[in-house]
Amino acid sequence: MKITDRKSEIIVTAAKLFKKRGYNAVSMRDIAQELGIKAASLYNHIKSKQEILSDIVLNVAESFTNHMEQIYPQSINSIQKLEAIIQNHIDITVQKTDFLACMNNDWMHLDEENLATYLKLRNAYEASFRKILQEGIAKNELENQNSEIVIFSILTTLRALYLWYSKKSSVEVEVLKKDLPKTLLHGIVKN
Amino acid sequence: MKITDRKSEIIVTAAKLFKKRGYNAVSMRDIAQELGIKAASLYNHIKSKQEILSDIVLNVAESFTNHMEQIYPQSINSIQKLEAIIQNHIDITVQKTDFLACMNNDWMHLDEENLATYLKLRNAYEASFRKILQEGIAKNELENQNSEIVIFSILTTLRALYLWYSKKSSVEVEVLKKDLPKTLLHGIVKN
């Protein structure tokens, strides 16, 4: 029983490199070198480079899906749900920075089967998000704005949080948790 | 005197492929095939694959810089400046979709020299944006929110617009021009 097995080490190391340079610009030899071993040795632990990518991407995608499935049915109002979702994006950004970056940048390099799985998860997530917005509009909690634009705007910002986080200290994460919901939900213009 | 010279055709074709699959996943042979010629023939018109990338990225980056330099010194208030910037992002998204996608996704594959040029342009752009925000806060036109979070949130959304645009009709661009500034500047929560 190991604390972290070798396969996990490989995936974590690969994610770190993928984040910096992108999936296609990182070779198996690069990953191996970072671990102090030879490329061929990686294959004692993983099946292929593609398996590394799909493990990373689907891990993060499932984290988002799981949280959404937990929040969505709760009997809280739409604003509280949106705040919970934003918090979750911040949490995942902090806890799985490299994995998240890899999902954002390299999901299109998944092979046919894994790509289909990923897109299914992603579409379901956006559909739930859309329903929360529309519920909020119906209950007069939110402005009746174009839902697609709102979804796009908020999810794009949340997905890209890892870019912001990489440059900031952990102290500022608390600031982010406090201020980002305000910016996204209430805008910046004075009334 | 040709309407479009061969080099431009190559760059436009490359941008289209880079957008779909990313710089590293597109080979010179792929670009050539799309043009109906052989890979070696490309080198009658361009110096290297890297030159294609830098032409694309710096073209877009300079478009943004030029517009910012034109808007920034105008004597209009901060909200009007922000609206003009948002409009410009939408315009560039529509006019140079593939180039913009390539800039967003592949700038980190620029070689040392071009990367430095790109980052200089990008940092200057963000600095101007920051000053406009702070001017707006000082003049009590904008809420006194964390500037870094606001910059990040708005610029991230604007940079990713090409993703949204690719899926929508040109009719909806008018909707976007009308509604996106509202969403970004005023938020979505009812007062």
Added chain:
DNA sequence: AAATTAAACTAACAATCGTTAGTTTTGTTA
């Protein structure tokens, strides 16, 4: 028509890619 230029071609290069086969080393269990 001859000469020149532009733009395509074929062929090949050295390097690197993901991956496999077979072997040796290391660490654990019987």
Added chain:
DNA sequence: TAACAAAACTAACGATTGTTAGTTTAATTT
């Protein structure tokens, strides 16, 4: 200590990469 399993190794494969050299074709100018 002998046996076994896990995890590293060396060596090599076929494919693909960006690019160059040299040649041929097509278009333009003299």
